[in-house]
Each structure stands twice: as structure tokens, then as C-alpha cells.
Amino acid sequence: VRLKGKKTDVVTDIHPCYEIDNFKYIWTSSPSIICVVLYIFLAILSIVTICGNLLVIISIIYFKQLHTPTNYLILSLAVADLLVGVIVFPFSMAFSLSSCLYHEDLFCKIRDGFDISLSTCSILNLCCISIDRYYAVCQPLIYRTKINDHVVVTMILVSWGVSAIVGIGVVIYRLRNEKCEKSFDDIMANTVGPVLSFYLPVIIMLCIYFKIFVVALKQVRSIQNTKSGGTSSKMERKATKTLAVVLGVFLVCWTPFFLTKNTTPVPVIEALNWLTLSNSMLNPFIYAFFYSWFRSAFRMLISGKIFQEIRLNLSHIYACTTLSN
Structure with missing residues (x-):
């Protein structure tokens, strides 16, 4: 059991790596095999998430031909996923959802803040990507005027700014309302929060992609016997x-x-929470499966060719500087 004020709560769900001691949810002194295997798996998941998204980030930054508005949005999404692997994974391993339910402290609130903030950032980036795809497929003639570098940078800044405000707001709200009644907190957590941070953006994205799908079908029928412009349209449909x-x-x-x-x-609930975090690991594999440029960049990074090119470029710059002096 667990005492909370004047109430006595019965704890029936125990995390394999935690135990109850003096009514506190603490790390077990003798972790089971399940606990060890679980944390090895989660550590591997974190490492794969970090490495995969680093490949995406380095590829887009280094290769100039990848400097497009769509790829900048993918870069922003990869940064959010990278931070999930660097920050949220370790926090979630040290302060599991189970332990935070029964032993809420400052680090649990900080973990929740990062989790909610980066999750919001991911879904806002996906919203921006859907808008980019809408103009690319449905309004191709005005795409370059509507979606340019300035607009994309604004989208990215707004996404990260709103996400930071949401994350900070969650932490501040929970710190100030520790002694407030739970009813309002439950309404915010179970109704308002999910609607604003998940359901509403998802509905918007689904509507946009449905519109894109309808327009793409019409384009396929109209260019079946036309070669001119077909390649560009095919590339846009593949990206979409x-x-x-x-x-x-x-x-x-x-x-x-x-x-x-x-x-x-x-x-x-905790297993589903880890499923949400694993989404940050899966995106790079999707790029690798669909994009040849990512596979090429991956091979260059693994083989070390990219570092050879960087060294050659630096040598060339140094030679030019020496000659000019």
C-alpha cells in the first residue's frame, strides 16, 4: 500500500526495476533478469535513435543538393527526434512512468516537460511538412513563391517556439499546482492537452493528405502519356x-x-509510452528505405569518404589562402 495524505492507496502494478520501501517507489537493490534485459533494450533503442537521426542531420547539412525547403523541415524533425534519444530516453529510463506515478518529484516533472515539448515539436513539424506537400502537389505553379527558405525558417521557429512554451508551461503549472485539486489537473491532462497537442493537428494533417491524395490521382491520369514534366511530378509524389x-x-x-x-x-501504459518514443527511431529507417540520397550519404559516412572530402576541401581552402597571401 501507499499512504497519501489521509488516504491509503493500494499499489498493484510494480515496475520490474522498482520496489516499494517505506511507502516510496525506489530502484530495486537486486534487479531481475527482466529488468536488466529491459534496460539493455532501451539503451540500444536510445543509441539507434541518436545515430539514425544524426545521419539524417549530417546528410542534409553537408550535401548542398539536399538544401531544399522540404529537407529543412525533415532536418527540424530529425533534431527533435535526436533530442528525444539524447534527453527523453535517459530521463525515462531513470524516472520511469511507473515510478513517477507514485513518487512525483522535480525530475519527473522535467521529464514530462521535455517529453511533451518534443512530442509537440514533432507533430508541429509534421503539420508544416503536410503544408509543404500540399503546395508542392496541389499548387505546383506557386509552390516556390509560397514555400521558400524564409517561410520554412519561420515555420521551424514557430514550431520550436510553441513547443518550448508548452513544455515550460507544463513544468511551471505542475510545480505551482502540487497542492491544488486534481479535478482541474485531470481535465487539462486528459482532455484539453490531448485535443490541442494531438487530435486537432492529426485531423488537420489527415484532411491535407486526403486532399493531396485526390489531386495526386488526377495528376497521374493527366500525365500518363506525357513525358515533359512527368519526372518532376513523379518526384513530388514520391516525396509525398x-x-x-x-x-x-x-x-x-x-x-x-x-x-x-x-x-x-x-x-x-508504460509500454505504450515507450512505443511513442520509438517513433523517433523509426523515421530515419523510413528515409533510408525510400530515399536513395540518404542511402548514399549513409554509405559515405560509414566508409569515411565524407571525412576525406572535408579534409580535401580544407586543404584546398588553405592552399588558396596561402597563394593569395
């Missing part, structure tokens, strides 16, 4: 398909968590 898969994987990873109820066992 890839990013639609990214959205689909996001929904598969996140929807079960938001559909869970308060009666759901804690181990199930």
Missing part, C-alpha cells in the same frame, strides 16, 4: 508518399497511448 508514411508511422506509435484510459494497467 514518403512523408505520408512518416505520418502513418507516427499515428501507429502515438494513437494507442492517447486512447488509453485511467483503468488501463500501468505496465501497459
